[in-house]
Amino acid sequence: MEGDDDVEMREWCHALPKIELHAHLNGSIRDSTLLELAKRLGEKGVIVFEDVEHIIMKYGRSLPECFQLFDLFHILATDHETVTRITKEVIEDFAAENVVYLELRTTPKKNEAKGMTKRSYMKAVIDGLRAVETVDVVLFDSSNENGSESTIINGTSAEMKRRKIYMGLLLSIDRRETTTAAVETVDLAVEMKDLGVVGIDLSGNPVIGEWQTYLPALKHAKEVGLPITLHCGEVPNKKEIQAMLDFCPQRMGHVCYLEEEEWKTLKSLKIPVEICLTSNVRTERVPSVEYHHFVDLYNAKHPLALCTDDPGLFSTSLSNEYFLVASAFGLSKGEMLQISQKAVEYIFADSEMKKSLMKVFEDAQRKLVL
Ligand SMILES: [Zn+2]
Structure with missing residues (x-):
């Protein structure tokens, strides 16, 4: 049972405006939606529903169970309607957690x-943004050069003053993809820059694929000025970790299996790190939150952002990740506000959006009890 102090801290973490920089669309599906979609697939004979039902219902899944769900996600989101529905719900769930800026990543699928083409898949995602009902979605728009705030794309705000969630989309290159498919994703991202796409991610099963396969696409992204984040060091792979550090992306996720030399390089390059505590513990990359490299990076004043990776898959929320940091490392409310506010600097959207977010935090500073 949690004491009164913990309950109060949880409430405070919920009220804190937060920046989510590492969330995969599929891994953020609501459990209730997952259950409903799996049931439907079971009825069609695509899967055996009973095989996955207990995993979907379970809180705190084991590593093999997480992998089973990963496989399920790939079978679920195969039509436009489902992609749109999932996107809408995911954004509403993040907004309900007081996430004020969400960089949502997804692999465009064929x-x-x-x-379904990669392009029509992304159109279905954007339709999901437009369908959001509970908040105004303010989307990064690269064609907006007049200095005014970016576009509200589901706007009813002319009549109603509602809360806002600022958003950018990242297109993921899956490690199973070929060089040609990876380049195609980058080209699509360039094409969709004025539709909210702010960057490129490299993700997927870390034991599959070779760095050299994605490098041409990532270089291409760099050349056209698209920011890049890499899933790095999820497994021990010295050669790849070194190559990723040499590439010097705008951000990195996880960085679990770095050796001393590589830590030094990461710190000297000041590459912001997306910290995913629960994900790393559940997937057994670190033994517990207390032993997570967050504390070393935090003490070294290294740029970092607390993220969920996947709130659905890992049964967590961004508020919970802040609570974990507070309880494991004894951070004060002021320090947590600072972590959240600092993350604004590492978003891939433009300076106008950063300015809007800084205003959100100035307001919060006045309202939150520290
Ligand atoms: Zn991830």
């Missing part, structure tokens, strides 16, 4: 049987 499904010829459903007439």
Whole structure:
């Protein structure tokens, strides 16, 4: 049972405006939606529903169970309608956690049987943004050069003053993809810059694929000025970690298996790190939150952002990640506010959006009890 202090701290972490920089669309699906979609697939005979039901219902899944769910996600989101629905719900859930800026990442998928191309998949994602009902979605718009705030794309705000969630989209290159497919994703990201796409991510099963396969696409992204974040060091792979550090992306996620030399390089390059505590513990990359490299990076004043990786998959929320930091490392409310506010500097959206977010934090500073 949690004491009164913990309950109060949880409430405070919930009220804190937060910046989410590392969340995958599929891994953020609501459990209730997952259950409903899995049931439907079971009825169609695509999967055996009973095999996945207990995993979906479970809080705190084991590593093999997480992998089973990963596989399920890939079968679920194969039509436009589902992609739109999932996106809408995911954004509403983040907004309900007081996430004020969300950089949502997803791998554009092809499904010829459903007439889905990478482009039409992304259109379905954007339709999901437009369908959000609970908050105004303010989308990064690279064509907006007049210095005014970016576009509200689901706007009813002319009549109603509502809360806002600022957003950017990242297109993920999956490690199973070929060089050609990876380049295609980068080209699509360039094409969609004025539709909220702010950067590129490299993700997927870390034991699959070679760095050299994605490098041409990542270099291309760099050349056209698209910011990049890499899932780095999820498994021990010295050669790849070194190559990723040499590439010097704008951000890195996880960085679990770095050796001393590589820590030094990371720190000297000051590459901001997306810290995913629960994800790293659940996938057994670190033994517990207390032993997480967050504390070393934090003490070294290294740029970092607390993130969920996947709130659905890992049964967490961004508020919970802040609570974990407070309880494990005894951080004060002021220090946590500072972590959240600092993350604004590492977002991939433009300076106008950063300015809007700084205002959100100035307001919060006045309202939050520290
Ligand atoms: Zn991830």
